[in-house]
Amino acid sequence: MAAIAAVTIRAAMLAVVSEVPAGAVASYGDVARLAGFPRHSRQVGVALREAGEGVPWHRIVNHEGRISRRGLDGHDDLQRYLLEAEGIVFDAQGRVSLLQYRWRAAR
């Protein structure tokens, strides 16, 4: 099945996501870059899909500030609900202000 190296990458992604404080969001590209994998933005999504409790997956949005779809039932609504519960405000276009909420820890 999955190789050990692959698990290492996903673990690094989840570690970075776990560092994201409440009330802040981060893009897939940012997480990948902070984890040490500048071009692995897509793998972040794979890692988040495998993520369980303890990993705030709902704080990860795409570079547009929108919630990426995954084809599952109502998960996009759930993510928005969780973000609003943390104080994140969505605009009329259903996007968050990256300039305001984007997590800037160690750029």
Place this chain on the structure above:
DNA sequence: CAACTGACCTAAT
């Protein structure tokens, strides 16, 4: 081992 897929990003038009 080759081809397809994807919770993406950036640049060009």
Place this chain on the structure above:
DNA sequence: CATTAGGCCAGTT
């Protein structure tokens, strides 16, 4: 600002 095209790389078939 909307749309298109290219790139990028691991996971799955």
